[in-house]
Amino acid sequence: MKESPPEISVRKSPTQQRARVTVDGILEAAQLIISKEGYDYVTTNHIAEIAGVSIGTVYQYFPRKEAIVAALVEQLVVTVSEPIRRYMLESMQVPLARCMPTLIGMVLNSRRQMSLLLRRLPRDATKLCEDSVPFTSERFLFKTTSDFFKSHLGEFRIDDIDMAIYVSEYLCIGVIDGYLADPTPKLSDEQVVEHLSDTILKFLTR
């Protein structure tokens, strides 16, 4: 189940070492602006300024503003989800009850890292989608979680497997994102992980 390579639409692939550094600098600058200043401040000129390159250089490597952000998101999603992917692959034979808390904890960490960037982005990012191949970002975890759950079919007490998976996904992501979005959460990470694992397990196995 290999993922397609995280290829990003760049105008010119940087062949020289120097260019690679430049592209990374641009991405880092964009990242910085989004998280420290907000999406409204993401302008190509500002990115160039923060990255310490000229505006022309930015457009050498990215055809338009959205492509920069798309590349950033792509990168982030892959980076942040990889550990979860690996853990799921290792735990295909481990009973759900044993691996669920760890898994939920990893998802929580992953979503927290993502939310730093993702929560700043426009919710209805039509233009972004055109630049990131299928805009895997938000779909990424859903898919992987699906695969994982399918390997634990035997432990379910629910007839409609597909439905079970979907509800679990909504539970997991919905609760975690709601918790992370709450500016005044009254719970600790541990509590959320515990209750969420518990709830999902209960839902699935009875």
Add this chain to the structure above:
Amino acid sequence: MKESPPEISVRKSPTQQRARVTVDGILEAAQLIISKEGYDYVTTNHIAEIAGVSIGTVYQYFPRKEAIVAALVEQLVVTVSEPIRRYMLESMQVPLARCMPTLIGMVLNSRRQMSLLLRRLPRDATKLCEDSVPFTSERFLFKTTSDFFKSHLGEFRIDDIDMAIYVSEYLCIGVIDGYLADPTPKLSDEQVVEHLSDTILKFLTR
């Protein structure tokens, strides 16, 4: 626990009937643009055009662009949440198991109506917040739900009441919004309502 009146900061209170019509026209125009064309197309000039008034008139009633959208959201949240509020007040004495499915169903409908507008808005709406006093929109339901749950304390099997309420809220809103956001949901409204009620009740009472 009466909500503060949904008063919106307007430059000039529309005491005359004619003015009320104008303001409503502007709000409707904004609503229309957001839902039909997308938030990117919300410009003051465009709102004026669609509303059939001059740009000057728009600025007679709203100090700045964001105030229009804020007023719209305010209006929507109140309108859409009011039935839920009423139902909760009526059901303070009804056992959770009896009223939960109805309640979840109402929340689902409410969120669906909201999502038409809210999903188009920038997630990180710093500027909007400045205009709608505490930007009640997303907080609104959480608060109301809280109050309702507090009146059912007796039915809980959980020690930390606050925590229970928060998790329930996350479950409810998170799952519903996840379901609504999913462009290819495999479940029906009825299934979501059933499983969600079930899960929340299980979580709360055991």
Add this chain to the structure above:
Amino acid sequence: MKESPPEISVRKSPTQQRARVTVDGILEAAQLIISKEGYDYVTTNHIAEIAGVSIGTVYQYFPRKEAIVAALVEQLVVTVSEPIRRYMLESMQVPLARCMPTLIGMVLNSRRQMSLLLRRLPRDATKLCEDSVPFTSERFLFKTTSDFFKSHLGEFRIDDIDMAIYVSEYLCIGVIDGYLADPTPKLSDEQVVEHLSDTILKFLTR
């Protein structure tokens, strides 16, 4: 044979007197730049500067740069060709031999006025065409000349009338434009008119 009104694609038709003045000022500025500085110097910012208005005002009335030039051309073609149109209409019954020299003279004057503007324009003006309805400019005279010649069919000694008209048109416009384009012409206007009339008459009547 009424021409369709010289309607030009403007974003907003100027309803107030003040606005009409502004639009005219913009067109004059564009005209000035094209003839005094060259087409390369036609930039929207420069037009605004010369017209003494802000760049925003330019875009209030013209959706894009090319629309300004298109409007200018439209205006010029109509203005400059109108006398010829009238003369032809008056001379439908006058023998070709009598009215030809006057007509050629008028065409010469007309083409000279046009060439001031037209010769500065890009030859292959794809973008301009999109803005001026059918980009009548260069076709305008051909059509009118056609109609005129058709009313003198009786004087021709040539079988294929259509062909005769086309060759005449090519002769008239081709020679005049060649003469006007020549930076070092060895002939006077009078000589060109005399010989051209003579040649066209000879071609047509025998």
Add this chain to the structure above:
Amino acid sequence: MKESPPEISVRKSPTQQRARVTVDGILEAAQLIISKEGYDYVTTNHIAEIAGVSIGTVYQYFPRKEAIVAALVEQLVVTVSEPIRRYMLESMQVPLARCMPTLIGMVLNSRRQMSLLLRRLPRDATKLCEDSVPFTSERFLFKTTSDFFKSHLGEFRIDDIDMAIYVSEYLCIGVIDGYLADPTPKLSDEQVVEHLSDTILKFLTR
């Protein structure tokens, strides 16, 4: 009356075979872009890309963008006009009436080939002129035709020889270019050649 060699200002004379190939590749790329995509798409970077060389290489052989196009035009004019030049030289003693149709036919072919390129160029090519010494392109044929006509003085019935030559030139080029520019010509090449030869001969000999 040998023409000055078609020497073009190049930064570095391509003494080596390899360099010649490179220069030709650049010119071909420019040619291709002008005719297939339009003059607006002629950018140095695009030329380099199409030519399959780096932008640096382009600037090794041409000091600036316009020099490329100028070289192209120079080349085209010379290539396309050479047969006419030879034919004229051979026909100095042949009566006008005998060689005129062939000559006009050759001019027509020549102008057609040129128009593919020339019609895409900006009419007011100030910058181009600076690079091609006197920008012979359009003047080239006029001169050659002049020389040819001078050798047939004996056949003329017109007093002012210079004037006769000029009018003939205007007739020839003007009619042909008008015919070629017409997107919907109602005549065949043969008809144009026949009538044009006829008209010019009539004009000259009577």
Add this chain to the structure above:
DNA sequence: TATGAATGAGTTTTCATTCAT
């Protein structure tokens, strides 16, 4: 010779907002 990374001035265009009428 050839490369291609980098530059940055310059261009088009948008849109929130003001203000005279």
Add this chain to the structure above:
DNA sequence: AATGAATGAAAACTCATTCAT
């Protein structure tokens, strides 16, 4: 109250050209 003409800062993006490697 309402109009709509005018503003101008600021954003996206281009492209001729240079220069270190």
